[in-house]
Amino acid sequence: MEEATTPIEPTAAAAATQAEAAEAGHPAAAGAHEPHGHHSPPTGFIRKYIFSIDHKVIGIQYLLLAITAAFIGMFMSVLMRLNLTWPGHKWTILETLFPLGAPGGVMTPEFYLSLVTMHGTIMVFFVLTTAPQGGFGNYFLPIQVGAEDMAFPVLNMLSFWVTLVGLVVLISAIFVEGSTILGNTDFVNNFLGGGGTGTLGPIGGWTGYPPLSALGKIAGPGQGAGATLWITSIAIFCIASLLGALNFITTLLNMRTRGMSLMRMPLTCWSWFTTAILALLAFPVLLAAGVLLLLDRHAGTSFFIPGGLVFSDAVLPNKGGSPILWQHLFWFFGHPEVYIAILPGMGATSHILSTFARKPVFGYRAMVFAMFAIGLLGFFVWGHHMFISGMDPRTSIAFSVLTLSIGVPSAIKTFNWLGTLWGAKIRFTVPMMFAIGFVSLFVAGGITGLVLGQTSLDLFIHDGYFVLAHFHLVMGVAAIFGMFAGVYFWFPKMFGRMMSERLGQLHFWPTFIGVYGIFVPMHIMGIVGMPRRYASFQEYDFLRPLDPLVMLVTIAAIVTAAAQFIFLFNFIWSMFKGERASGNPWEATTLEWVTPTTPPPHDNFGGHLPTVYRGPYEFAVPDAPEDYVLQTTPDAAAGNVAAHAAGQGVQGSSGNGHNGQH
Amino acid sequence: MGRALGVLIWLLTIGSVWLFVNGRWWLPPYISEHGPAYDRQFLITIIVVGISFVAAQVGLGIAVWRYGSRGDRRERAVYSHGNNRLEIVWTAITALIFITLGLMGQRVWAQLHLNEAPAGATKVHVVAQQFQWNFHYPGADKTFGRTDPALVKDAELNFVGLDEQDANAKDDQVVTTLAVPVGRPIELTLQSKDVTHDLFVPELRYKQDVVPGMAIKMHFTLTKEGRFELACAELCGQLHYKMKSYLIALPANVYDELVALPQAQFQGRITQLIKEYPMGIKQGAATTAAR
Numbered sequence: 022m023e024e025a026t027t028p029i030e031p032t033a034a035a036a037a038t039q040a041e042a043a044e045a046g047h048p049a050a051a052g053a054h055e056p057h058g059h060h061s062p063p064t065g066f067i068r069k070y071i072f073s074i075d076h077k078v079i080g081i082q083y084l085l086l087a088i089t090a091a092f093i094g095m096f097m098s099v100l101m102r103l104n105l106t107w108p109g110h111k112w113t114i115l116e117t118l119f120p121l122g123a124p125g126g127v128m129t130p131e132f133y134l135s136l137v138t139m140h141g142t143i144m145v146f147f148v149l150t151t152a153p154q155g156g157f158g159n160y161f162l163p164i165q166v167g168a169e170d171m172a173f174p175v176l177n178m179l180s181f182w183v184t185l186v187g188l189v190v191l192i193s194a195i196f197v198e199g200s201t202i203l204g205n206t207d208f209v210n211n212f213l214g215g216g217g218t219g220t221l222g223p224i225g226g227w228t229g230y231p232p233l234s235a236l237g238k239i240a241g242p243g244q245g246a247g248a249t250l251w252i253t254s255i256a257i258f259c260i261a262s263l264l265g266a267l268n269f270i271t272t273l274l275n276m277r278t279r280g281m282s283l284m285r286m287p288l289t290c291w292s293w294f295t296t297a298i299l300a301l302l303a304f305p306v307l308l309a310a311g312v313l314l315l316l317d318r319h320a321g322t323s324f325f326i327p328g329g330l331v332f333s334d335a336v337l338p339n340k341g342g343s344p345i346l347w348q349h350l351f352w353f354f355g356h357p358e359v360y361i362a363i364l365p366g367m368g369a370t371s372h373i374l375s376t377f378a379r380k381p382v383f384g385y386r387a388m389v390f391a392m393f394a395i396g397l398l399g400f401f402v403w404g405h406h407m408f409i410s411g412m413d414p415r416t417s418i419a420f421s422v423l424t425l426s427i428g429v430p431s432a433i434k435t436f437n438w439l440g441t442l443w444g445a446k447i448r449f450t451v452p453m454m455f456a457i458g459f460v461s462l463f464v465a466g467g468i469t470g471l472v473l474g475q476t477s478l479d480l481f482i483h484d485g486y487f488v489l490a491h492f493h494l495v496m497g498v499a500a501i502f503g504m505f506a507g508v509y510f511w512f513p514k515m516f517g518r519m520m521s522e523r524l525g526q527l528h529f530w531p532t533f534i535g536v537y538g539i540f541v542p543m544h545i546m547g548i549v550g551m552p553r554r555y556a557s558f559q560e561y562d563f564l565r566p567l568d569p570l571v572m573l574v575t576i577a578a579i580v581t582a583a584a585q586f587i588f589l590f591n592f593i594w595s596m597f598k599g600e601r602a603s604g605n606p607w608e609a610t611t612l613e614w615v616t617p618t619t620p621p622p623h624d625n626f627g628g629h630l631p632t633v634y635r636g637p638y639e640f641a642v643p644d645a646p647e648d649y650v651l652q653t654t655p656d657a658a659a660g661n662v663a664a665h666a667a668g669q670g671v672q673g674s675s676g677n678g679h680n681g682q683h
Numbered sequence: 684m685g686r687a688l689g690v691l692i693w694l695l696t697i698g699s700v701w702l703f704v705n706g707r708w709w710l711p712p713y714i715s716e717h718g719p720a721y722d723r724q725f726l727i728t729i730i731v732v733g734i735s736f737v738a739a740q741v742g743l744g745i746a747v748w749r750y751g752s753r754g755d756r757r758e759r760a761v762y763s764h765g766n767n768r769l770e771i772v773w774t775a776i777t778a779l780i781f782i783t784l785g786l787m788g789q790r791v792w793a794q795l796h797l798n799e800a801p802a803g804a805t806k807v808h809v810v811a812q813q814f815q816w817n818f819h820y821p822g823a824d825k826t827f828g829r830t831d832p833a834l835v836k837d838a839e840l841n842f843v844g845l846d847e848q849d850a851n852a853k854d855d856q857v858v859t860t861l862a863v864p865v866g867r868p869i870e871l872t873l874q875s876k877d878v879t880h881d882l883f884v885p886e887l888r889y890k891q892d893v894v895p896g897m898a899i900k901m902h903f904t905l906t907k908e909g910r911f912e913l914a915c916a917e918l919c920g921q922l923h924y925k926m927k928s929y930l931i932a933l934p935a936n937v938y939d940e941l942v943a944l945p946q947a948q949f950q951g952r953i954t955q956l957i958k959e960y961p962m963g964i965k966q967g968a969a970t971t972a973a974r
Contacts, residue, residue, distance in 0.1 A: 131921045226918050232895055233878040233920055240878060241813070241920040327896020329832040331812070331844070331876045336832045344879055344894050379752070384765035409881070411894040414796035418789050425785030432777040433770065435739055440769070442746035444761030449684035449751065457747060461692055464739040465699070468732050471781065475788025477724055480795070481710070481888050484881060484916045534695070541699045545708045550885035552916045555924035561912050562962055563711060563885055570708070641760040648759050 062623035072182075074174035075623060079181045080160025081515060084508075086185060087152035090143050091501075092589070093192075097140040097221075099582050102575040104128045108557045121199060121219030130556035131242040135198065135220035137554055138243075139191070141227030142251065145358065146258050147188050149500050153365030154300070155184065155265055157507045158293040160515060162269060164613045165287050167278025167631050169624040172271035176264050183261035191254035194222035198247035213246035214238060214318065223248035226554055228355070231325035231347050235317040239332045249318060252311050259308035262300050269297035278612075280633035284389075285652070287611045287637040288382060291389050292368025295396045296361050302400070303357040310350035317342070348410055352403035360399045362496045363463075364392060366503020367434060370459045372637075373506050374441050376609045377453035379648050381638040383440030384433075391430035391437075398427045408479040417476045424474035431467050435460065446641075446648075450607070451525030452510035458533050459502040465537070466494025469544065487547025490540045498536045505532075508592070513606050517619050518599030524591040531584040538577030542570040608649050611637050615653050685751030689744040696740040700733065712964055714886040714907040714932060720791050721888040731784060795889070800870035800902035805863060805938075809873045810843045811880035811893045813920050816913065816928040817842040820856045823943055828852020835876065842876075856942070856949040861913060862931040862956065863905065864938035870902040881917035884930045886964075890916055905932045910960035931956055 063069045073079060103112065111126035122132035163171055171177045196203050197216035203209065204217020220243035225234040229252065238245045273294045277286070286294075313324040325347045328340035375382045382388060404412065404420030438460045447453065469491045472478050482488070505528075512520045546567050551558065558564045558571070605614035617627040631653045639650040702708075713722060752758065808819035808827060821827045828851040834844035845852050863869050873882060875895040882901075883890045886909075891901045915926035933941065933956070941952055 130924060134918070134921070134923070224918075224921065230879055230918070233918070236878075330895055331832045331835045334835050334837055336835075342896070344896065378750070378760060380760035381762070381764050383763065384770050387765065387770045408792075409890050410892045411897050411899045414792065417792070417796075421789060421792075422782065422785045425781045425788070426778070428781045429774060429778045432781075433774055436769075436773045437765070439739070439742050439746060440765065442743070442750060444763065445746070445750040446752040446758050446760045447685055447747060447750050449688065449747075454684075454688065457688065457743065461695075461740060461743055464736060464743075468736050468739075471732050471735075471784060472725070472728050475724070475728065475785065475792075476796075477721060477788050477791035478728060480721065480791065480890055481725075481885065483890050484883075530691075533691070537695045537699065541702055545702050548710055549708050550711060550883075552883065552914055554918045557924050560925055560927050561914060563912055566708060641762045643759070643762055648756075 072178060074170075074178045076159050076163050076171045076174065076177055077515070077621065077625075079177050080156050080158075082181050083151055083155035083159055083184070084157070086181075086188065087148050087156055087504075088589075088592070090147035090151070090188060092585070094140050094143040094148060095582050095585060097136045097143070099578060100128070101133060101136050101140065102578045104133050104556065105558065106571055106575040108559050119199060119219075119221075121201065121217070122221065124219075128556075129219060131218065131220050131224050133556035134224035134226075134554065135222050135243050135247070138224055138226050138229075138251070139195065139222045142191060142255070143188075144497065145227055145362070146255065147184070147191070149362035149496065150258075150262065150300075150358070151184060152504050153369070153500065153507070154269075154293060154296050154361065155181070157289075157369065157504075157511065158269060158296070158365060159265075161511065161613055162290055162293050163272055163276070164616065164621060164625050165290050165611055166273060166276060167281050167612050167626070167633065168272060168276035169626070169630070171268045172276055173268050177268050180261045180264035180268065183257060183264065187254045187257035187261060190250050190257060191222075194247040194250035194254070197250065198222055198243055198245075204246065209246045213249045214244075216246035218242035218245065218247070220247060223251045228351060229314070229347075230351075231314060231317065231342075231344050232327070232330060235314055235325050235342075236330075236332075236337075237318055249315070252314050252318070256308055256311040256315070259304040259311065262304045263308075266297040266300040266304070269293055270301065273297075278630045278633060281612075281652075284386070285633055285636050287368075288371040288385070288388055288392075289365070289368040291392055292364045292366075292371075295392050296364045299357040299361050299364075299396050299399065303354040303361070306350055307354035310347060310354070313350075314347065345407070345410055345412060348407050348412075349403070352406045353400075355406065356403040357396075357399045359492070359496045360395055362500045363503075364396065366459060366500045366506075367392065367463075369503045369507045369510070370438065370456045370463075371434075371441070372611075373452050373456040373510050374438055374460075375638040375640065376510075376607055377448045377450055377456070378442055378445030379448065379640045380441060380445045381636075381640055382437070383443070384437040385636065385638070387433055388437055391433040394430040395427060395434075398423060398430070402427060402474075405474055405479075408476050409483050414476070421474055421476045425471065428467070428470060428474075431463075431470075435464055450509070451520070451522055451529060452506045452607075454526070454529045454533075455502050455506035455509060458529070459499050459506060461533075462494055462499040462502055462536065465541070466491060466496075466499055470495075481550070482547060484553055485547040486543045486551040486553065489553055490543035490547060493543070494536070494540045498540065505529075505588070510607070511613070512592075512595065512599075513602030514613055514616075514619055514621070516596050516599070517602055518595050518597075519602050519606060520595040520599060521591050524587055524594075528584055528587040528591065531580055535577050535581030535584060539574050539581060542574050546570060608647070610639055610649050610651050612652060615651055685747045689746075689748030692740055692744040692747070696737055696744075700737065703729065703733065711885045712907075713888055714905055714909065714911065714964065715888055716904040716906055717791050717795060718886075718888050718906070720794075724788060724791060728784060728788070731780065795901070795903065798902075800900070801868045804868040804870040804902060806870050806872070807861065807863065808843070809861070809871050809882060809893065810857075810876060811873070811882070811915070811919075811926075812842065812876040813878065814915075814922040814926045815842070816859055816861070816882075816915075816926065817857055818859065818861045818928075819843050819845070820858075820942055820949075821851075822854030822856060822946075824851060824854055826851045828855045832876070854946070856944075856946050858950055858953050860929050860931060860953050860957065862933055862938065862941060862953060864935040865905045865908050865932050866935055868902060868904045870900055873897075873899045873901065878919050879917050880915045880919045880926065883914045883916035884911050885914075886911045887930065892917055907964045908932050908934060908960075909964040910957065910962055912962070929957060931960055 115123035116126040201217040224243040316322040323339035323342035326339040326342040810817040829846040829849040873893040880893040913928040
């Protein structure tokens with residue numbers, strides 16, 4: 022492990038490349054990137070760490086927000102498992118914590134459903150959308166493309182703070198519904214629809230299907246103030262994500278440094294770019310849907326409420342709305358959202374696999390195209406969430422065939438990951454373990470899309486535990502493995518210290534085994550017919566044979582959850598006590614590893630933007646002095662790499678042929 | 684480390700496959716005409732999924748087993764940026780398999796959803812409400828009486844808002860259990876009074892949302908007698924998990940006698956049938972009754 026912190030001086034070679042880059046239509050080639058006055062670092066604590074416009078600080082803020090949210094969401098999932106496994110058991114601690122939700126220590130069904138809803142909302146929005154994109158993307162996209170900051174630093178700061186407001190509003194739903202005192206204040210009663218029902222927010226699931234979510238208190242507990250705050254929080258989150266997406270796209274297109282052509286970008290940048298495009302197109306639709314739902318709830322409109330509804334023998338005055346309209350709008354967002362969660366994980370995994378395999382990414386160009394294909398197709402398959410919704414069954418067939426075809430680019434990515442590992446010299450560091458875990462879990466979770474994507478098979482399998490297993494494995498756990506890989510990989514750059522390898526391994530093994538133990542049995546539950554979102558399985562005889570599996574899943578969940586505290590401890594401890602990290606501890610190739618200091622200075626490159634000479638994954642280049650060649654190493658110093666890769670991260674033919682030629 | 688990880692990946696693969704093949708847990712037995720076709724397509728898909736899953740995990744395991752670094756700083760991995768021919772081959776193969784599977788997966792769906800129920804199908808209206816299923820039978824005249832949401836009076840047991848003044852309503856029956864004949868096409872019309880529900884009978888191999896504001900039709904033919912649990916499969920609120928009823932599949936003649944009963948005796952007979960039919964497929968009964 023050696024220091025690789027040489028500041029990059031402009032050289033004659035740089036000028037030459039600048040001309041090349043200009044030919045490639047590269048925007049940064051005009052030499053617009055000299056150090057700017059506004060990039061002098063702030064000095065006050067508040068401007069530096071709280072209301073910071075530094076993308077790196079904002080990235081860490083996002084990451085900390087996501088870690089906090091993840092632990093809240095995980096705590097909720099453990100509570101759910103306890104209720105499902107020991108129905109009716111008295112948990113004294115529960116009564117202490119939630120006197121309304123668990124009177125006598127026994128969870129009420131509405132409390133359980135509010136856990137379902139809040140767990141889903143917190144995890145999908147504030148963890149899976151926040152950490153991989155807002156966290157790592159914010160921190161590393163500008164550095165990896167060689168920019169001093171995001172294109173719009175103030176907007177960037179705003180998008181974080183708006184996200185935080187969204188989380189605070191969501192969490193406040195817990196209190197207005199969970200407390201009779203807060204739930205009965207004038208404000209809550211008059212403006213939010215009334216609370217204090219002993220839940221932790223709404224009970225309509227994270228998908229919030231109307232009319233259940235649109236009618237307010239008459240639809241049951243949790244549907245008053247909690248639901249209002251819940252949908253408000255989602256609308257706020259949409260705005261934050263939009264701001265973030267604009268920034269990502271602009272930065273990536275306009276602020277790449279000399280020589281950083283699109284096809285020389287690390288795959289992480291491609292994944293953040295694709296994700297940002299998805300977010301830009303998907304979130305406005307959810308925002309619109311959210312506003313319409315709020316109007317239905319509070320302004321007496323009927324966008325999603327049909328005529329003739331009867332509650333307590335009284336016919337509601339609403340007319341003409343369509344519950345299915347919400348589902349179209351929601352899933353038009355909701356399906357791309359799945360890819361918003363997983364694509365950055367794919368990028369990080371490709372990046373990390375290549376680094377520790379000490380081998381170029383197999384099929385870089387195919388990886389880029391596959392990522393875009395997934396993103397594009399992701400917009401045409403939302404109907405597969407709705408086969409049995411009452412939508413026109415002919416439409417379902419089109420959605421179904423398109424859905425199955427999305428498996429093709431996903432398979433391409435898997436093949437290319439295996440291709441990257443084939444013939445490698447793998448260094449089994451903790452980030453590499455998690456990246457390999459990602460591949461395993463992505464396959465395990467993604468492949469069952471072949472079952473769920475078929476209209477016919479949804480006749481039985483829809484809305485059951487098979488779906489739950491599928492999406493938790495792929496967009497939940499695989500995506501989180503991508504995040505863990507990212508944390509362990511980039512921690513040294515972000516905090517200047519290494520995370521403990523030993524504690525990291527201790528975290529990886531039980532987590533990897535644990536998530537298989539939780540989610541594979543859930544497929545079986547789905548095959549037997551277990552429906553989702555049931556507060557108890559005691560009512561149905563046909564679910565009895567599943568009791569041992571329910572127990573197994575709960576034990577696995579508790580073990581897995583416990584193992585996450587090893588991570589938390591490692592994360593906090595290493596921040597202060599970890600071994601000091603060198604500038605490029607992993608001997609990696611991309612620009613985040615050539616910053617003059619670690620963590621990088623305020624303007625990332627100390628006033629001298631790097632020049633890029635080659636693709637991102639030049640490992641194992643024959644005749645090069647080391648087994649890795651930095652993107653910034655001029656051709657003359659890099660041995661024969663120029664002859665091999667011509668400065669482009671593109672595929673040649675199979676690698677063996679190259680060895681003999683030089 | 685690499686070898687341990689490789690072995691772990693294989694063990695997890697074996698464990699996962701075992702859960703699927705041990706024979707202890709699988710789809711419940713089917714009771715409908717489209718059941719065998721459903722089960723066949725499900726099995727074919729699971730086999731394709733299983734083979735792909737195992738192949739990928741075994742490959743991953745082999746890679747991490749074989750290609751670990753020995754810690755020698757002079758060692759180099761194979762220098763390769765990929766192989767276009769391989770990319771084309773594996774893309775073509777997966778596209779062929781996945782899309783074929785996708786097309787096959789439309790058959791049962793098309794058969795149930797792109798055709799109307801045959802003429803003369805037995806008709807029942809399903810009216811869902813928060814945490815209760817109501818089944819409305821047309822009675823001997825085979826014509827449904829008029830209903831109106833304004834007439835709903837739960838306390839007087841008029842759950843579906845049946846207009847007692849309507850001549851066609853005189854012989855209608857409304858109960859909370861679904862009794863239907865075996866061997867005859869059945870058409871259910873699904874309506875909801877309040878929020879979205881979903882009618883789900885595992886053995887039927889059919890799930891259909893019940894959406895307020897819509898009257899969604901579903902049709903199927905039963906092949907086996909018995910009594911089966913009927914659940915709500917779309918989150919409908921607080922007591923969603925308790926929104927339970929039964930489907931009783933009766934021989935055609937028993938069904939005919941049932942629907943000929945006057946309203947006063949109908950509920951009593953249903954209660955009797957629930958007792959007569961233990962849960963599950965009725966043993967010893969003819970599997971396909973006469974059409």
